Amino acid sequence: MRVRHFCSILFVFCLSLPVWIGVAHADPTSSLTVSRVWARASAGMARAGAAFMIIDNSGPETDALIAASAPVSAVVELHTHVNDGGMMRMRQVDRITVPAQGRTELKPGGLHVMFIGLKAPLVEDTHFDLSLVFEKAGRIVVPVTVKSVRTR
Numbered sequence: 683m684r685v686r687h688f689c690s691i692l693f694v695f696c697l698s699l700p701v702w703i704g705v706a707h708a709d710p711t712s713s714l715t716v717s718r719v720w721a722r723a724s725a726g727m728a729r730a731g732a733a734f735m736i737i738d739n740s741g742p743e744t745d746a747l748i749a750a751s752a753p754v755s756a757v758v759e760l761h762t763h764v765n766d767g768g769m770m771r772m773r774q775v776d777r778i779t780v781p782a783q784g785r786t787e788l789k790p791g792g793l794h795v796m797f798i799g800l801k802a803p804l805v806e807d808t809h810f811d812l813s814l815v816f817e818k819a820g821r822i823v824v825p826v827t828v829k830s831v832r833t834r
């Protein structure tokens with residue numbers, strides 16, 4: 683009886699280990715703070731979505747967001763908007779720089795994380811995890827809040 687109880691405690695401990703390692707990696711060593719992470723709810727049958735956030739860098743070195751992934755779509759890209767003869771068009775970028783002692787804002791009409799080929803609609807008031815990979819800080823996983831399609 684007692685041995686079986688110990689085994690189940692060990693089992694739960696092992697299951698939760700990756701979560702602890704994830705938190706330990708993201709927080710104390712990193713000079714980056716990612717806040718106000720949100721995605722716009724997808725309208726109708728839309729197969730694409732976008733996420734926005736504020737990234738603050740309190741460290742002495744420039745860092746850069748170089749990749750992202752999320753369970754909501756097979757493809758996740760880093761995008762910006764460019765003015766192409768009066769038309770705002772999206773363009774993929776290799777990296778999103780976060781200056782030393784500075785801030786980079788991803789917002790509608792500008793830089794964003796793009797989800798291509800949504801597996802299911804993004805529903806208002808739901809959450810999902812977004813994994814961000816930075817050149818220096820490494821991987822930081824942040825929860826994304828899905829907000830109304832009217833959010834600006």
Ligand SMILES: [Cu+2]
Nearest residue numbers: 761772794796
């Ligand atoms: Cu885009």
